[in-house]
Amino acid sequence: MTLTTSAPVATPVRARRVLWSVLSWLLVLPGFGWAVVRIGGWEDGLLVQLLAFTPYVAAWSVVPLILALVARRWPAAAVATVTLALLATSVLPRAFADSDRGPQTGMKLHVMTSNMLYGGASAAEIVRLVRENDVAVLAVQEFTPAAQTALAEAGLGQLLPHSSLSPRFGADGSGLYSRYPITNPGVRINGGFFHQAYGTIQPPGEGALLVESAHPLAPFAVDVVDRWRADLEAEPRADQNGLPRILLGDFNSTLDHKPLRDLIDSGYRDAADATGHGLIGTWGPYDGDKIPPVTIDHVLVDKRLGVSDAAVHDVRDSDHRAIIAEIILPAA
Incomplete structure (x- = not known):
């Protein structure tokens, strides 16, 4: 067998x-x-x-x-x-500069945004950045009474003597400083209870601009996501029939979030994205937290204006980095 x-x-x-x-x-x-x-x-x-x-x-x-x-x-x-x-x-x-960054001839306007982390960021560092980079407009978030005092003592008033301010204890406060007079100043309180200082500026020989320090609520928990989305949807849209607008600040959103993309699509350019710097982190490990950097601070510029450069700078004692953008104002 x-x-x-x-x-x-x-x-x-x-x-x-x-x-x-x-x-x-x-x-x-x-x-x-x-x-x-x-x-x-x-x-x-x-x-x-x-x-x-x-x-x-x-x-x-x-x-x-x-x-x-x-x-x-x-x-x-x-x-x-x-x-x-x-x-x-x-x-x-x-990571690449856009071919269309708007008008590239005209007056250069340097604007800066900085989240001050409950007002504790180095005022001297912020004023140094303003001075060395010829910043004409500064927007600050998490702006407290102590921060207001510290910025004044560091000499900000000599560089940017005009302001629209709403200092608050905690993270709610907002401030807007300008080299040029601010007309129609005010403060808007969004759904997340953050203040957003705004005003109209008119550089010499140029048209008027609306500027606002933006700070929508952060999506820090699942139960506030709807309020985060509502805050972004309530941010002022670019209005091609009105004055050009610059909206800058801590948006608590990246370009991978649709509500922010929808806001930009209303008629803005993201300055860092347009100039090839859109992948540089602005929030995360900068105060010692072990968080990979993400880009949640932005300078949004009306498409009728140009963007020629943008840079990110460290600010001591803040978990955010500052953004400075060079904006081109075409002749009025």
Whole structure:
């Protein structure tokens, strides 16, 4: 009698193939879902906070693609390729200057925004940045009575003698300082109870501009996401039939959040994005917290004005970095 042995049900080679397939999909699908949410603007709940880190996910999305190609898992590689393309087209343009940055001839106006972290940021550092960069308009958030005093003692009044101020204890306060007289000054209180100082300035020989220090509520918890979204939706839109507007401050949102993109699409340019500096972090580890940098501070400029440069600067004793933008005012 002849005995025969049957082949093993699953060979080691087949097991490895199954393992690679499962691993490939486990790595690919989360990134694909992330890309779909980002492109569709469907962030909600906890996803709002997570989406701020989209540039890091975009960089990571190269890894699942390489692994899927090495493992010859072609369907997974195809999805990984689509994921990488979607995230790259969303993120990479921020690293390159736009071809259209508006008018590039006219008066140069340097504007700056700085979140003062409950008023504790170095006033001397802020005044130094104003002086050394010829800043004509300064917007501050988390502006307290103590911060107002510290800025005055550091000499800000000699550089920017005009102001629209609403100092408050805590994080609610807002301030706007200007080299030029401010007309129609005021303060708007948004749904998150943050104050937003505003006013109209008119540089010599130029048309009038509306300027506002923006500070929507942060999406710090799931139950405030609706209020965060409402604050962004309530920010003043660019009005092509009205005065040009500059809206600058701590928006508690990145360019990966749809409410901020919708605001920009009303007729603004993001100064850092337009000049190729849109991936530079402005909030995160700057006061010692172990948080990857994200870009939530912005200078939004009416498209009728030009943007020629933008730079990010450290400010001692603040968790935010300051942004200074060079704006071009075309001849009136």
